Structures are given as C-alpha cells and as structure tokens.
Amino acid sequence: MQPVYTFNLHHPVIAGCVTLGYYDGTHPSLTAATATDKIFIHSPHKKLSGSSGRICSSDASKEVVMLNLNQTITTIQTGQIDPSSDRDFLVVGSPRSILVYDVEKNMDVFYKEVPEGVKVISIGRLGKMEKPVILAGGNCTIVGFDFEGNEVFWTITGDIVCSLALMDFDSDNRNELIVGSTDYDIRVFKEDKIVGELTETEAVTSLTPLQKSCFGYGLSNGTIGVYEKLQRLWRIKSKNKAVMVFNYDIDGDGLDELIIGWSNGKVDGRSSRTGEVVFKDNFTSAVAGIVAGDYRLIGTRDLICCSVTGEVRGYEANRMLRAPGRRVNYGHDAVREMFSKKQHLMLELSNYKESTNQPVEVAKSKIPMQTKLQTVISLNDTDLKKPRIDVNLFTNNDTVIRAVLVFCEGIFQGESHVLHPKDDELTSNVTVPITPVNNVPVDLHIKALIGHKGSSNFHLFELSRQLPRFAMLQLLKGKQEKPKSFSTFVIKERIQRIILWVNQNFLLQSEMTLAGLDMELYFKALQVNQVVAFCVGSDNKITIYCDDMGLVGEITQSLAHFLNVHDLEARAQFPKIQENLKELMTKMVELNDVRLQLSTDMASCLDTIRSHVIRIEDARIIEDVEGVSKWTSSLSACNNDILKSYKVRNQNHSDLMQCLKQINKYIEQASKLRVGKPQSRLVGLCRAAVKNNNVVSLLRIINSGNN
Incomplete structure (x- = not known):
C-alpha cells in the first residue's frame, strides 16, 4: 500500500489518544488529544457549529476545532453509545473521571467521578447486554456505564488496566472482554466471569480483535503477536515499543492483517496467520495512533496513521487483490519451511559422507553419530535469598560443550542467555541457572555446540524442555507445621487424577504414586520462603494451607482447570490479610473524609x-x-x-489510589479461591461492601464467599 493522501494537523498529539468519529452520523472526523490537555477535531467535510460550550470560538470556522476540557487527558474513544441514534459520541478519560461529550450539539452528555481513574476505554456490547456500554479500565478495576451514566458493570483485575478489546472470543455471537494489565496477564471475561487467562513477559499495552477468535497484542518491551483463543500463533520482539496494534484487511481476502505503529515512526502490517510483513512505511516521528474509516467519502475504508507531530497519512487497500476470482496463495510459508528443513538435512548428510572419506586423524575429531545432549532439571536452594532452578546439560560420551544458548521467555533479559566457557574450561557438563518470576509454565529452547576438545569441528544440537507451573515449590519430606491460613473446598474427583496434576505441575525427582485414600504433601515456596501444605481427604475435601493467598489462588485455579471444574465454592481463613484489610478500609474512610474537606475548602477559596x-x-x-x-x-x-x-489534594488522591489498589488486589486474590459463578458473586458482593465501607461484611464475604 502507498499513501493516497497526506496532510499535517500542526498540533502535537499524545501517543495512544487518536480516534475517528462520525459525530453527525455521516461525516468522519479525526480526533486526537494534545499535550496541553485539549482535544482537536479535524473535520474536512463538515464545519462544526457552535461557539459556546467546550468548542473554542476562534477555531469554529476551520477544519480543525479545539475542545477545552481543563483536566488531564489519559485516553479518548468514540462510539455509538445512544441506542436511539447512529451518531458517535466522544468519551474522554482522566485520572479521576470520565466525560461523555456530544460534539455535534457541543454539550456534555454526562460526567462521572471514577475514583480508580480511567486509563483506557472501549465501547460496544458486552455479553447479554442489549445496549452499548462504555467500559473504563483503571486502577485494578473495570467499570461499565450506559448512555445515561448509570453503572451497569464492575469487575476487578490483578493490576492497572492497560488495554481493552471487545470480541466474540468463543464464537457464541456475543462479545467477551479481553483485558491486558501491568501484571503481565491477559484475561478473558465472559460478562464478569474469567474464562481464560494468559501470562506474558511484560505489561500488555495494546489489544485488537482479529477474525475467528483471534486477537493481536503488544507488550511494553516491544513484543507483538497473535493468539487464537488461548493458543499463541506467533510472536516477534523489537527493540522499539509498539505504540498500538490495529486490525485492517490489506489484501481483501476477508482476513484482517495486524497493523503495528512503532515508537521509532515505523508502521508495518503483518499476516495474522504467520507474522510475515506485507506492508511497511516510515514516519519521521513516533506513531501516535492508527484508525480506519471512509475519510474521503468514496465508499472505501482507508487505513489512517497519525504521528506525534500531527502528520497524517491515509492508505487505500490494494484493489488489485480485491478483484473477483483472484486467488491468494497462502502455501508459500509451508513450502519455505519445508525447503529450509531440506537444506538442513542435506547439510547433515554431507557431513556424514565427508566423515567416512577423511583420514584417521581427521575422522577422530568428528562427532560420533550416537552423541546425544541430555538434561536434568533440579531445584537449588543453597542460597535462600536467591533460590533457583539448575538446568544441567551433558553429553553421553567424551565430547565437550563449547557454547550454550538458552531461549526462555520472560526469564532472561532479552529472553536469551549465552554460556561460552574458555578453552581450558571445556567439559561435557554445563549448568544454566534459571529463576522464574511467576508461577507459569516456562518453555526452554536450548542450542549447544558439541565437539571434541582441541578440535575446531563442532556440531549444533537442539532440544526443548518445559518447566512445570509450580517449579519453584520444593517438595519436603515428612510432616511439617501447617500455616494458620488456609482455603478448603470439595472436588468430586478420584485422587488418581489429583496425583496426575501434582506430577505435571510440580518439579519432582520422581513421579508420585497412590499410597492411600488420603494424601498430605508439604512444599516450600522458595520465592516467598513459605510452607504450603496440600491435603486431600477421603471425603473429597481439599485444604491448602499457606499464608500467601495469591499462591493458594493460583494452585486452586490450576487444579480446577486441570480437573475441568466450572463452579467451585470455598471457605478461607487468612488472619494477616484480614488485619491488613481492616487497616486499609479504615485508612480509606479517613482519606475520603479529608478529600471532602479539601474539596469544600477549595470551593470556599474559589468563591473568595x-x-x-x-x-x-x-x-x-x-x-x-x-x-x-x-x-x-x-x-x-x-x-x-x-x-x-x-x-x-493530589497527595491525598494518590494515597487513596494506593489504598484502593491494595484492597482490590486482595479481593482479586480471594476471588481466585473460587471458580465460576461463586467467583463472580464474590467480586460483586465485595464491591458493595467497599462502597458501603462495611469492613465486617467484606471480611465475611472473603472468608465464606457469601454475605
């Protein structure tokens, strides 16, 4: 694609704050936020009327008009939120509020205080809701508003929400909500119930829906990729940051490509199936936003890219590819992969042929055909402050390991680690230390150069291993003192299935076998230096003892997913967290009282x-x-x-946000002690208790799951 039009708005643009709206229902308007907390609207086909309200009268007769908001802008979005109208409305998020503005009539629709702040906005229909909803992601929470400003949805996430996307994830003709946050997780909400969860290596800064249950994502470390439901199709990493990802059909095949705008000014389009680059362009400054719409009013949907300096370029999809009967060949990727494998096998075959024709002295330096690279993975707790996992690599003969490359997503800086011993230190055994940050399965991809010591002939060996989810939980021998905190629930499942889950999710020296109808296992969580007791009774009651409620929730979710449990009730007791919640709730009430007093004093000062x-x-x-x-x-x-x-007041607001964030984090951890409807019910009940400042009710809900 080549730009079919380009122009400059002559206004600096905040990265990520660009959108396109049809404010009169017919004519498109490019809208963006500036660093001076104003919003400009570029309307080349229609002059916006009105000199009162938020539109500056000095610019009302131009193609570009300015909106004065007098508040910090964090995000903007447009969409049809009025069920009785086909016009778009402008939604503006700030650290403390959300504003819905009617640009056509130059008037506010509603203004709502949002204590958790608004970081990102998405507009559309969610689940069974018949009317559009405005979803605002903030500090560990997601709030939904209807056109009248009524709160119709509320749920929590693990950390600050960075990105939102609405799409039909499970192909039931109803939209699910995809949420990316700073705790590296991508969560899929079916209404207020989590139906999927993925863990990435950095904060998930952007999301976009694609076709057939696929969605694209971008991380703060420059990684982009595509998931099909919960299965990753591909990923790449760049040294630059992906400002945003977007969906647009470049070749007219009915399947969206992934469009990425980068911090270095590059724009590229990639195949959503393979990640192959099919389009690229460059701006002189960082990309601020990407939208799509019929900006020329000719009946075609253009791709529109905007830079932080206000430069705008519009691209038209290749019409040649849209010609009837034209077929696009998608088999070239498979052919290229097979050709690469053929070359690798031919090279290996030629090495074997050469070894049979070499002199005896040279032949001895060749690597035996039976040479294998083997691994043993074990926990190393010799240093309690820095426990780790040792990946021991060794060969089965007298060959030595010249160099090792370990690719491990989310573990090493740059996601890879290289060991290159000196010539006088070459051995047949190499140890690579690994320290997982989170309790997630980790794939290890290892490449090693193996050959004879003193020889320049080395051969490349490759292998893959997977660390189990709870690899940093060390199995202890004998009975230990159980922690006072616990969560207990009942799962009607045979104990053999539970033992199979233990073997697959913990790093054990040997697989466990059934020894009776009861089972007690004691682990040491090396990351937090706490004991975890996992007890299964003959009555199908499972009790997990641990003072870390987050870890107990992770174990519960993993077990429920493995056993395909859809609804799970639980009773819990976490004394330390209860005390912390009491203190946080008391502090929150005090901060709210101070905030109200400060607001009153400021209003009095303004009158003076x-x-x-x-x-x-x-x-x-x-x-x-x-x-x-x-x-x-x-x-x-x-x-x-x-x-x-x-x-x-600013400091008070910051303290209040930290307090609310910690409370919401505890609620999120408590919700993970349950599964399905009990999990969603607990979140709703806790929300009501926090609103009413009811500490007793909040603690009772977290313990029992009911009010």
Whole structure:
C-alpha cells in the first residue's frame, strides 16, 4: 500500500489518544488529544457549529476545532453509545473521571467521578447486554456505564488496566472482554466471569480483535503477536515499543492483517496467520495512533496513521487483490519451511559422507553419530535469598560443550542467555541457572555446540524442555507445621487424577504414586520462603494451607482447570490479610473524609477569589490605587492557599489510589479461591461492601464467599 493522501494537523498529539468519529452520523472526523490537555477535531467535510460550550470560538470556522476540557487527558474513544441514534459520541478519560461529550450539539452528555481513574476505554456490547456500554479500565478495576451514566458493570483485575478489546472470543455471537494489565496477564471475561487467562513477559499495552477468535497484542518491551483463543500463533520482539496494534484487511481476502505503529515512526502490517510483513512505511516521528474509516467519502475504508507531530497519512487497500476470482496463495510459508528443513538435512548428510572419506586423524575429531545432549532439571536452594532452578546439560560420551544458548521467555533479559566457557574450561557438563518470576509454565529452547576438545569441528544440537507451573515449590519430606491460613473446598474427583496434576505441575525427582485414600504433601515456596501444605481427604475435601493467598489462588485455579471444574465454592481463613484489610478500609474512610474537606475548602477559596477579582476591577474603575493594591495582595494570598490545598489534594488522591489498589488486589486474590459463578458473586458482593465501607461484611464475604 502507498499513501493516497497526506496532510499535517500542526498540533502535537499524545501517543495512544487518536480516534475517528462520525459525530453527525455521516461525516468522519479525526480526533486526537494534545499535550496541553485539549482535544482537536479535524473535520474536512463538515464545519462544526457552535461557539459556546467546550468548542473554542476562534477555531469554529476551520477544519480543525479545539475542545477545552481543563483536566488531564489519559485516553479518548468514540462510539455509538445512544441506542436511539447512529451518531458517535466522544468519551474522554482522566485520572479521576470520565466525560461523555456530544460534539455535534457541543454539550456534555454526562460526567462521572471514577475514583480508580480511567486509563483506557472501549465501547460496544458486552455479553447479554442489549445496549452499548462504555467500559473504563483503571486502577485494578473495570467499570461499565450506559448512555445515561448509570453503572451497569464492575469487575476487578490483578493490576492497572492497560488495554481493552471487545470480541466474540468463543464464537457464541456475543462479545467477551479481553483485558491486558501491568501484571503481565491477559484475561478473558465472559460478562464478569474469567474464562481464560494468559501470562506474558511484560505489561500488555495494546489489544485488537482479529477474525475467528483471534486477537493481536503488544507488550511494553516491544513484543507483538497473535493468539487464537488461548493458543499463541506467533510472536516477534523489537527493540522499539509498539505504540498500538490495529486490525485492517490489506489484501481483501476477508482476513484482517495486524497493523503495528512503532515508537521509532515505523508502521508495518503483518499476516495474522504467520507474522510475515506485507506492508511497511516510515514516519519521521513516533506513531501516535492508527484508525480506519471512509475519510474521503468514496465508499472505501482507508487505513489512517497519525504521528506525534500531527502528520497524517491515509492508505487505500490494494484493489488489485480485491478483484473477483483472484486467488491468494497462502502455501508459500509451508513450502519455505519445508525447503529450509531440506537444506538442513542435506547439510547433515554431507557431513556424514565427508566423515567416512577423511583420514584417521581427521575422522577422530568428528562427532560420533550416537552423541546425544541430555538434561536434568533440579531445584537449588543453597542460597535462600536467591533460590533457583539448575538446568544441567551433558553429553553421553567424551565430547565437550563449547557454547550454550538458552531461549526462555520472560526469564532472561532479552529472553536469551549465552554460556561460552574458555578453552581450558571445556567439559561435557554445563549448568544454566534459571529463576522464574511467576508461577507459569516456562518453555526452554536450548542450542549447544558439541565437539571434541582441541578440535575446531563442532556440531549444533537442539532440544526443548518445559518447566512445570509450580517449579519453584520444593517438595519436603515428612510432616511439617501447617500455616494458620488456609482455603478448603470439595472436588468430586478420584485422587488418581489429583496425583496426575501434582506430577505435571510440580518439579519432582520422581513421579508420585497412590499410597492411600488420603494424601498430605508439604512444599516450600522458595520465592516467598513459605510452607504450603496440600491435603486431600477421603471425603473429597481439599485444604491448602499457606499464608500467601495469591499462591493458594493460583494452585486452586490450576487444579480446577486441570480437573475441568466450572463452579467451585470455598471457605478461607487468612488472619494477616484480614488485619491488613481492616487497616486499609479504615485508612480509606479517613482519606475520603479529608478529600471532602479539601474539596469544600477549595470551593470556599474559589468563591473568595471571585469576590477579590470583582473588588479589584471595581477599585480599578474608580481609580482606587490603594484598594487595587490591597485586594491584589489578598488575591495573591488566596491563590497561594489554593495551590497548597491542590498539592495536598493530589497527595491525598494518590494515597487513596494506593489504598484502593491494595484492597482490590486482595479481593482479586480471594476471588481466585473460587471458580465460576461463586467467583463472580464474590467480586460483586465485595464491591458493595467497599462502597458501603462495611469492613465486617467484606471480611465475611472473603472468608465464606457469601454475605
């Protein structure tokens, strides 16, 4: 694709704050936020009317008009939120509120305070909801509003929400919500129930729906990729950051390509099936946003890219590829892969043929055909402050390991680790230390150069291994003292299946076998240095003892998923967390009281400032020099007071956000002790308890799952 039009808005644009709206239902308008907390709207086909309200009168007659908001802008989005209208509305998020604005009528639709803040917005229908909903992701929470500003949805996530996408994930003709957050997780919500969870290596900064249950994603470390449901199709990593990912059909085959805008100004389009680059272009500055729409009003949907300096380029899909009867060949990737394998096998065959014709001295330096690279994975807790997993690599003969490359996603900086021993230190045994950050399965891809010591002839060996999810939990021998905190639930499943889960998810020296109807296992969580007791009774009751509620929740979710359990009730007792929640709730009430008092004081100061301004103007008119000086000094003092109050209010808001974040984190951990409907019910009940400042009810809900 080549740009079919380009222009410059002559306004700096905030990265990620670009959208396209049809505010009158017919004419498209490119909308973006500036660093001065204003929003400009470029409408080449229609002049926006109205000089009052938020539209600046000085720009109302131009193609570009400005909106004054007088608040920090974190995100903007457009969409049809009024069920009775086909017009788009502008939705603006800020650290403390959300605003819905009618650009066509130049008026506010509604304004809502959002204590958790608004980081990202998505608009559309969710689940069984018949009307569009505005979904605002903030500090560990997602809030949904309807057109009247009523709260119709609320749920929690593990950390700050970075990205949202609505799509039909399970092909039931109803949209699910895909959520990316700073805790590296991608969660799939079916209404308020989590139906899928994926863990990445960095914060998930952007998401976009594709076709057939596929979606693209971008991470803060420059990684992009595509998932088909919960299965990753491909991924690549760049040294630059992907500002955003977008979906657009470049070749007209009915399947969207993944469009990526990068921080270095590059724009490229990749096949959603293979990741192959099919389109690329470059801006002179970082990409700020990517949208699509009929910006020329000719009946075709153009791809529109905007840079942070205001440069805009529009691209038209290749019409040649849209010609009727044209077939696109998608088998070239498979052919290329098979050709590569053929070359590798031919090279290996030629090496074997050469070895049979070499002199005896040279033949001895050749690697025996029976040479194998073997691995043993074990826990190493010699240093309690830095426990690790040792991956021991060794050969089965007198060959030595010259170099080792280990690719391990999310473990090493740069995702790879290279060992290259000195010539006098070459041995047939190499140990690679690994320290997993989270309790997730880790794939190890290992490449090693193997040959005889003193020889320059080395051969490349490759193998793959997988670390189990709870590899950093060390099995202890004998009975241990059980922690006071626990979670207990009942699963009607044979104990043999539970033992199979243990063998697959823990790093054991030998597989466990059935020794009776009861089972007690004791582990040491090396990452947090805590004991975990896993007890199974003959009555199908399972109890997990551990002071770390998050770890207990992870074990519960893993076991329930393995056993295909859809709904699970649980009773829990975590005394330390209960005390922390009491303190946090008390602190939150105090901070709210201070916030209200500060707001009252600031309102009083504003009234005083208005009065002083009037008095200064009156004194100026009557040429009262002393009066002007007196009231100006008083106005300056009031201004200083209100600035101090504003700083105190900002600090108060920051403390309140941290408090709410920790409370929501505890609620999220408590919800993971349950599965399915009990999990969703607990989140809703906890939300009501926090709103009403009911500490007793909150603790009871976390313990029993019911009010």
